[in-house]
Amino acid sequence: METHWADAIADQILKLGHKHLVASGITPSGDIHIGNMREVVTADAVYRALKDKNADVKLIYIADTFDPLRKVYPFLPDSYSEHIGKPLFKIPCPCGEHENYAEHFLQPFLQSLEALEINAEILRADEIYNEGKYTQSIINTLEQQHTIAQILEKTSHRKLPDDWSPFNPLCPRCDSITRTRVTGFNSKLQTVDMTCACGYTGTIPVTGGGKLTWRVDWPARWSILGVTVEPFGKDHATSGGSYDTGRKIAKEIYHYTPPYPIVYEWIMLKGKGAMHSSKGLAISISEMLEVLPPEVLRYLIIRSKPEKHIEFDPGTTLLNLIDEYDRMDISSRAYQLSQTKKAWHSNIPFKHIVTAIQVAGDTSALLDILERSGYDTVDTRAVLTRAENARKWLDKYAPPYVKFTIQERLPQTTKSFSTKERQALLKLAEQLLEWNTPEEIHNGIYEIAKSVTLDPKTLFRAIYVSLLSTTSGPRLGYFLASLDKDFLIQRFDQAAQEQKE
Ligand SMILES: [Zn+2]
Ligand SMILES: [Zn+2]
Incomplete structure (x- = not known):
């Protein structure tokens, strides 16, 4: 089996020493989104891999609260133009409930970190500066600023x-x-x-x-905090980019070995490009945690090598992601590294929960439906958490074809059914009681179609039309298993009758 990328990186890092400080961070100037999350989850995966190999390792997260506000972002009131150029920790919070602008965006993110079980020590740049930890480095930097300028210009x-x-x-x-x-x-x-x-x-x-200034701040910070490992986006990794100049400044000015770099690619929003909260083109981590279990959100990042870009789509891709996660071999490394203590391995495919909650009116109906279709719901709270995820996903992100409404009355369109379709539906009404599992129902429908020489697809369509007034719908075996049999028998019986005007 191929070594997981986090283990491969950890092996490389351990060649450099046994004690490590893994750093990651962000400028909290806007919503901290899924794209930004790649850095901290990558750092955490390597941190966990190092811990599993018994390294002496610590994880930190640095919020660049001393960075200035660059412009009035679309999500800010115009009045913020007076704050352009001020450090984020000196600017009032947009909602009035946080200590400052930086905390406004940092706090929801820190809550997400907790949910993702990323136990990083959180550092704030303004505190590190104000505590005087940078002071000697700043003096050294000013004394050698000509050499630094030369390095920056040359590199x-x-x-x-x-x-x-x-x-x-x-x-x-x-x-x-x-x-x-x-x-x-x-x-x-x-x-x-x-x-x-x-x-x-x-x-x-x-x-x-x-x-x-950023290009000097970064290498100074490595030496001040003792950073030995750091993931960063590919924009910093170009030739002449900030890692390139940073490592030279670290060596020549601060006499410090630059951290082991882990370069990661962007998370793209499908069809829209890289996520930018400044352009309103982003999904925040807390929004995603409403629809995804934390371990699945971790898995989104952990399953791909850092150098591969991730295409993210909160619609169908996300649905498949959850099912892929649920089907995973629990001994695989990607699965292990994605774990949180509260993680729940579901034997109920998320797609089925999405179907079941659309059939069910309330929670107890939902549990009945899941049990009727053969699933274990003993861990009720876990099932209901997933159901809540599914409900929010349907509200916010589900593509239209996943949504359906069971028609209270027989749809008018059933009038156009052919004789064969009617025969098949009648047989279905007669035989439905004999079948119990989704598989039995699925196979039974095929048998019926064969017996009246009807294309199974045509019969499928007739069933959807009878129930949903649409020509397609959720996977049929499971869907029918989740519905009340008396209702189904009555409906198919009705649809099978020749209707006269
Ligand atoms: Zn001034
Ligand atoms: Zn606020």
Whole structure:
């Protein structure tokens, strides 16, 4: 059997040492979506693989709360234009219930992490800066900024402006970090001289007084926190990209071995491209957890190698994903690495639950239907959790062909049935009581079609028309098994009668 990618990566990492810090992170500037989730689940899979190999390993998640707001995103009120350029932790939360803008987007994500059982230590960039953990690195960086500028220009093939500084001071007057400029610094006093476009000029302490620019912040952080493994998107992995410049800066400036890189591909929204919350083109993790069990959401990421892009479609693909997960060999690594403690291995295909809840009026009817069609519902709470998932999925994402309504009366369209169709339906009404399982029903329908020399597909269609007034519907054997037999017999009997105007 092929080694799972997380184990293969863990083996490579263990060649470098026994003790590891796996880092991942995000800028919480908008809803944290399924696309962003790939990073943290990838990190967690490798973390779990390392733990299984008895490595001394820790997982951290860094929220880049000190990053500035870049623009007024479509989901923000226009009034947020006054906050452009301020760090996210200094901006008010859009709903008024969180401590700041960053927390507004971070909190639902942290709840999702809990559901996904990703036990990362959460760090916030503003706290790391304000606690002074960066201070010595910032001084070293300012002292060597010419060397750093050379590395950046040479490696990334871009010219830096003459007044470039690796440090973005935070203006004490207007809170901007994008309109400020460093004019000098004092290593001994650990202060920076700065000016701001708002008119402010002054000297501020390095600690909490601003942040390093991204390409320098990243390698500085590796050395400050001791990061040895980090997954990141392919945009950072290009030649001359931020990992390329980062590893050189790490080695030459901070004398630190860059982390083992795990480059991952995007999760694409089927037919729409890569997910971007800034373009409103994304599904948040909490939204997905309403329709998917956490272990299946983990499995979506864990089943694919990081370098392969994932095409995600909350409609049919998702339905198939759940069934694929439920059918998996529980000894397979992808299955094991997807597990959560509360995970429930269902023997009821999700597709059948989707059918059953559309047949059932309420919860007890649902359980009856599942039992009638041969499923074990002893673990009622687990079954009902899946049923709740299915209900939300039907409301929000199900393609139209999955939805159906059982017609209270015999549809008018049955009038056009042929004599053979009527014969077959009559036989069906007579024999239905003899069959119990979905398989028996399925096979019985084929036999009946054969006995009256009717194409089985035509009979299938006649059955759907009689019940749903549509020419197709859910898998027939299971569907009929889930319905009340007296009702079915009466309906097929009725449909078999020649109807006179
Ligand atoms: Zn809020
Ligand atoms: Zn200012």
